[in-house]
Amino acid sequence: MTLIIKCHRCGFTLYKGSEIVTPYEVLKRYGFRCPKCITHLSETPREILIEKRSLARRVRRRIPLF
Ligand SMILES: [Zn+2]
Numbered sequence: 281m282t283l284i285i286k287c288h289r290c291g292f293t294l295y296k297g298s299e300i301v302t303p304y305e306v307l308k309r310y311g312f313r314c315p316k317c318i319t320h321l322s323e324t325p326r327e328i329l330i331e332k333r334s335l336a337r338r339v340r341r342r343i344p345l346f
Pocket residue numbers: 287288289290291292314315316317318319
């Protein structure tokens with residue numbers, strides 16, 4: 281399972297990995313700004329994308345937070 285945290289504006293991948301991290305931890309490393317488009321990043325994510333991969337198929341599921 282892969283957790284991906286992306287910038288809501290430009291789609292820059294801020295975090296990608298199998299570890300479960302909080303968006304706050306990730307955004308703190310970047311100083312709450314996207315390194316690509318320098319937009320201010322909100323601590324509360326709008327959407328979390330979890331990718332589940334297997335050899336045969338790839339499943340993408342979107343989990344709305346609000
Ligand atoms: Zn960005």
